Amino acid sequence: MTASVLAAGVLEDTIRAFFQGLPIGAGFALVAMSFVLTYKTSGVFNLAFGAQAFISAATYFELHVRRDWPIWSAVLVAVVLVAPVLGLLLERLIFRHVHASSAVAKLVISLGLLVALPELFKLIVDYNREQPFGAVGIIPDGTTVYRLFGRYPVTRDEIAAFVIVVAAALALAALFRYTRLGLRIRAVVQSPRMTELNGVNADWVSSGSWMLSSFFAGLAGVLLVPTTSSLGTVLEPTGYFPIVISALAAAALGRLVSLPAAMFGGLLLGVVTTQMRTHVPRDNVILAELQGPALPYVMLFAIIVFWPAIRRQVAGADPLLGVSPPPPALAATSRSKGMTIYTRIMALAFFTAVGIWTFGYANNFWISRITHSVIFSIIFLSIVVFTGLGGQIALCQVTFAAIGAFGAMQFAQRWDISVIVGMLAGAAIAAAVGAVLSIPVMRLGGIWLAIATLAFALFFHDVLVKYSWVGGSLFHGRGVPRPEFLGVDFSSRENFLILCVAILVLVGVLVILIRESSTGMALRALRGSETAAESIGVISWRSRVIVFSVSAGIAAIGGGLLAMEERLVGYEANFDPQTGLFWLVIVVVLGARTVEGGIQAGVAFVIFPELVLHRWLGLDGAWRFVLFGFAAISFARHPEGLLEHGKRRSQAMMQRMFARRQPTMATAGAAAGAGPPTDAGAETGDEP
Amino acid sequence: MSLLVADGITKRFAGITAVNDVHIALDAGERVGLIGPNGAGKTTLFNCLLGLLRPDAGSVSFDGQNITRLPVYRRARLGIGRTFQRVELFSGSSVRDHLLFAHRIRSGTGALWKDVLGLGLPKPDEIERCDALLESLGLGGMGDEPIEALSLGQSRLVEVARALMTQPRVVLLDEPSSGLDRAETTALAETLARIQSEQDFGMLLVEHDVELVASFTERTYVLNFGKLITHGPTPEVMGDPEVRAAYLGDFVAGTS
Numbered sequence: 045m046t047a048s049v050l051a052a053g054v055l056e057d058t059i060r061a062f063f064q065g066l067p068i069g070a071g072f073a074l075v076a077m078s079f080v081l082t083y084k085t086s087g088v089f090n091l092a093f094g095a096q097a098f099i100s101a102a103t104y105f106e107l108h109v110r111r112d113w114p115i116w117s118a119v120l121v122a123v124v125l126v127a128p129v130l131g132l133l134l135e136r137l138i139f140r141h142v143h144a145s146s147a148v149a150k151l152v153i154s155l156g157l158l159v160a161l162p163e164l165f166k167l168i169v170d171y172n173r174e175q176p177f178g179a180v181g182i183i184p185d186g187t188t189v190y191r192l193f194g195r196y197p198v199t200r201d202e203i204a205a206f207v208i209v210v211a212a213a214l215a216l217a218a219l220f221r222y223t224r225l226g227l228r229i230r231a232v233v234q235s236p237r238m239t240e241l242n243g244v245n246a247d248w249v250s251s252g253s254w255m256l257s258s259f260f261a262g263l264a265g266v267l268l269v270p271t272t273s274s275l276g277t278v279l280e281p282t283g284y285f286p287i288v289i290s291a292l293a294a295a296a297l298g299r300l301v302s303l304p305a306a307m308f309g310g311l312l313l314g315v316v317t318t319q320m321r322t323h324v325p326r327d328n329v330i331l332a333e334l335q336g337p338a339l340p341y342v343m344l345f346a347i348i349v350f351w352p353a354i355r356r357q358v359a360g361a362d363p364l365l366g367v368s369p370p371p372p373a374l375a376a377t378s379r380s381k382g383m384t385i386y387t388r389i390m391a392l393a394f395f396t397a398v399g400i401w402t403f404g405y406a407n408n409f410w411i412s413r414i415t416h417s418v419i420f421s422i423i424f425l426s427i428v429v430f431t432g433l434g435g436q437i438a439l440c441q442v443t444f445a446a447i448g449a450f451g452a453m454q455f456a457q458r459w460d461i462s463v464i465v466g467m468l469a470g471a472a473i474a475a476a477v478g479a480v481l482s483i484p485v486m487r488l489g490g491i492w493l494a495i496a497t498l499a500f501a502l503f504f505h506d507v508l509v510k511y512s513w514v515g516g517s518l519f520h521g522r523g524v525p526r527p528e529f530l531g532v533d534f535s536s537r538e539n540f541l542i543l544c545v546a547i548l549v550l551v552g553v554l555v556i557l558i559r560e561s562s563t564g565m566a567l568r569a570l571r572g573s574e575t576a577a578e579s580i581g582v583i584s585w586r587s588r589v590i591v592f593s594v595s596a597g598i599a600a601i602g603g604g605l606l607a608m609e610e611r612l613v614g615y616e617a618n619f620d621p622q623t624g625l626f627w628l629v630i631v632v633v634l635g636a637r638t639v640e641g642g643i644q645a646g647v648a649f650v651i652f653p654e655l656v657l658h659r660w661l662g663l664d665g666a667w668r669f670v671l672f673g674f675a676a677i678s679f680a681r682h683p684e685g686l687l688e689h690g691k692r693r694s695q696a697m698m699q700r701m702f703a704r705r706q707p708t709m710a711t712a713g714a715a716a717g718a719g720p721p722t723d724a725g726a727e728t729g730d731e732p
Numbered sequence: 733m734s735l736l737v738a739d740g741i742t743k744r745f746a747g748i749t750a751v752n753d754v755h756i757a758l759d760a761g762e763r764v765g766l767i768g769p770n771g772a773g774k775t776t777l778f779n780c781l782l783g784l785l786r787p788d789a790g791s792v793s794f795d796g797q798n799i800t801r802l803p804v805y806r807r808a809r810l811g812i813g814r815t816f817q818r819v820e821l822f823s824g825s826s827v828r829d830h831l832l833f834a835h836r837i838r839s840g841t842g843a844l845w846k847d848v849l850g851l852g853l854p855k856p857d858e859i860e861r862c863d864a865l866l867e868s869l870g871l872g873g874m875g876d877e878p879i880e881a882l883s884l885g886q887s888r889l890v891e892v893a894r895a896l897m898t899q900p901r902v903v904l905l906d907e908p909s910s911g912l913d914r915a916e917t918t919a920l921a922e923t924l925a926r927i928q929s930e931q932d933f934g935m936l937l938v939e940h941d942v943e944l945v946a947s948f949t950e951r952t953y954v955l956n957f958g959k960l961i962t963h964g965p966t967p968e969v970m971g972d973p974e975v976r977a978a979y980l981g982d983f984v985a986g987t988s
Contacts, residue, residue, distance in 0.1 A: 554848060561852025563844055565825070565833040572822030572879075576891075579782070579816075580834045580898050581808035590844055 069314020097265030131258025160673020421646030423602030442624025448600025467604030478596030635685025813895030
């Protein structure tokens with residue numbers, strides 16, 4: 045008797061969770077389908093969907109809530125107008141021109157957009173983030189509750205979300221099956237070049253699919269607001285991260301190429317989510333996490349690692365791919381010896397001048413800024429190691445930096461161990477975490493690695509950091525002392541700066557040594573041709589795991605130093621995953637290939653918003669996201685970075701000038717011998 | 733006992749039997765050709781030997797050891813080198829780096845801790861060794877050139893040099909003549925023959941170019957529709973009427 049009552053209760057719970065899961069899953073499905081759509085038609089793994097969804101939702105909010113527009117007209121503008129136009133612009137202005145680039149280069153561009161678009165929108169619209177949002181859906185009286193079969197509660201918003209998504213999926217299926225556009229999209233997916241030979245304008249087809257996918261993203265953006273807790277009461281682009289991650293998991297079930305799999309995957313994950321919440325007991329901490337914020341990340345990671353279809357994935361084989369010029373290698377071009385010597389001399393002069401100014405004239409504010417620059421240079425060298433040398437994208441450098449910072453804090457607080465030792469221990473932990481994390485995903489490489497590392501970064505942010513053994517407790521605070529070791533007290537600003545510079549030099553030399561030695565050769569070989577590298581006995585994933593681990597350690601050292609400089613772990617201000625995306629973007633834009641590039645990025649990250657934007661131009665500091673975000677577009681053409689590219693061009697120009705003048709110079713005798721070091725290395729470091 | 737033996741290799745793709753019960757063997761220091769028309773299964777067999785594909789039946793052994801289930805890199809470390817039909821080089825590296833790296837892999841001298849201590853930088857004797865091999869392949873003085881600056885023929889030689897730096901006991905050459913004209917092919921064959929006499933390694937040549945196989949190899953295997961139709965000393969095979977009909981006739985018709 046009791047057993048059957050219990051069973052009936054469980055059944056009822058299961059059914060209720062099923063109906064609650066469908067609308068959530070419908071949202072995942074919608075975003076997942078847009079992922080698949082753009083990935084199939086243009087090879088772009090568009091992480092900027094979160095940004096696109098945010099823009100539509102924020103537009104809707106601006107119009108409907110703040111300006112009192114009626115619902116239908118606000119939806120018309122935000123979803124039917126703004127979203128497709130945004131998609132069209134992105135395709136026309138950006139992605140059309142990087143068609144032949146590698147998937148990773150396109151991913152970097154979409155990251156840049158993810159950083160830039162929401163900030164640009166906020167600056168233009170003067171978006172007021174402080175005002176409570178109030179979770180307004182696009183259905184009048186959306187919170188009205190109905191009871192399915194008389195007992196299972198669902199809101200109007202949820203019904204609307206589910207119905208709209210199913211309708212959209214059916215419409216999409218019909219489009220593919222019965223219309224000319226659908227046929228063309230399918231053809232373009234197979235081979236854009238071949239389709240063009242048959243008289244179809246592949247570019248138009250691509251535009252069409254981008255508009256469509258952007259429309260879906262916008263629709264998802266407004267539909268999900270009332271049903272998603274992470275969007276909360278204040279609408280922020282980061283609120284879409286968990287949804288994007290879940291959608292990625294759904295899309296990954298279909299290897300990013302199957303629309304039906306993305307749709308059913310989305311619904312399935314939605315139902316799994318609510319079933320977990322219903323049935324998994326809450327008494328265990330880990331199980332409790334699995335019902336809440338950790339679930340999307342764990343699901344995505346598990347699918348990437350265990351879903352067999354992903355392992356079998358082969359790169360798209362367009363028979364006419366060879367017609368397009370080959371994609372430029374990721375940060376592959378080498379620079380000439382003369383250029384290296386010249387750079388080192390200039391760097392020495394620059395740092396001497398800055399050093400004299402800092403220690404002789406600068407006030408406390410600028411000393412602190414300069415220390416920050418040095419520390420961020422160290423952190424960014426970790427990106428130089430992994431992305432510049434390894435040619436792979438990882439999005440959790442920020443997490444490793446945080447691990448270093450928390451390591452320094454925990455060791456100093458709990459065991460009263462020197463903060464320097466704590467920082468090094470944090471670096472060792474980060475390196476170990478990096479190795480463990482990357483072993484299962486490194487074989488997949490490319491975008492899968494980027495997605496898996498992003499999932500890890502968000503997992504750390506949403507879950508791990510809340511544990512006291514990671515993020516510390518409220519009781520103890522997050523204070524970190526400045527170090528004192530070898531009899532020297534580094535607590536003064538100047539002394540601490542000297543320590544940071546010394547560590548930067550050490551790390552810089554380390555990076556150069558790695559680049560010039562066996563490990564660097566292995567990475568170049570793997571970047572050049574993985575098959576060929578294996579044919580001479582290289583274990584492809586092992587070199588990458590080692591380098592990833594080194595890079596994690598470097599980031600952690602930087603993170604530890606940052607905590608010491610600020611005398612506390614400023615986790616929210618410094619180590620947010622969104623900030624981590626910006627780190628990658630700024631390093632890649634300025635030059636991920638060289639130590640110099642990493643340092644330039646560190647200086648630019650700290651000084652640029654303060655000095656150039658704020659003091660000189662009188663602009664909001666948020667413009668830096670917009671500027672560097674859009675500058676990421678240049679990555680596809682100048683993978684060596686913008687500054688490096690500019691330098692190479694000017695060097696080539698100078699060489700041509702000297703070459704022309706040489707005959708007249710020769711008569712001048714001694715003067716020619718003392719020419720600048722640049723033309724000593726005769727071979728140019730030309731771009732590909 | 734031959735050095736490299738493929739015994740009863742069968743590989744099917746979605747119902748099509750690409751290679752059907754094929755047996756081939758290669759002795760140390762031998763030059764063997766593997767020919768057959770398009771779709772005969774040459775590449776499939778080649779990939780089974782290298783470990784890029786796992787056969788559905790049969791076994792591959794090297795120096796008496798069963799290597800059927802070993803991954804590519806393990807076979808490379810045992811001493812099976814290869815070149816590629818579509819040249820696969822390490823863009824962004826210099827010519828010498830290709831050799832240096834292969835050497836490091838073979839000798840196991842590359843390790844992170846050495847790099848970190850500054851012991852991983854190229855040493856004079858390593859550079860000398862690489863340059864000596866480049867010299868004997870006719871690429872003397874090109875060590876510092878970026879790999880992108882080389883012609884196709886030179887790139888092929890760099891591939892050979894890279895394979896040789898791993899001190900292989902057998903090198904599998906995947907259509908070395910493709911993309912080269914007659915004179916370049918002849919020059920490549922001469923260089924290969926000379927370097928083989930100096931370093932003593934076996935070669936398996938998978939080729940379309942019948943002339944090259946006829947002049948270069950000692951024995952030849954002929955595949956058609958996934959089956960071994962004949963094998964033996966090259967001159968005999970080339971004179972076999974069945975081969976001429978089934979393969980050469982096809983070949984001539986195919987290219988004209």
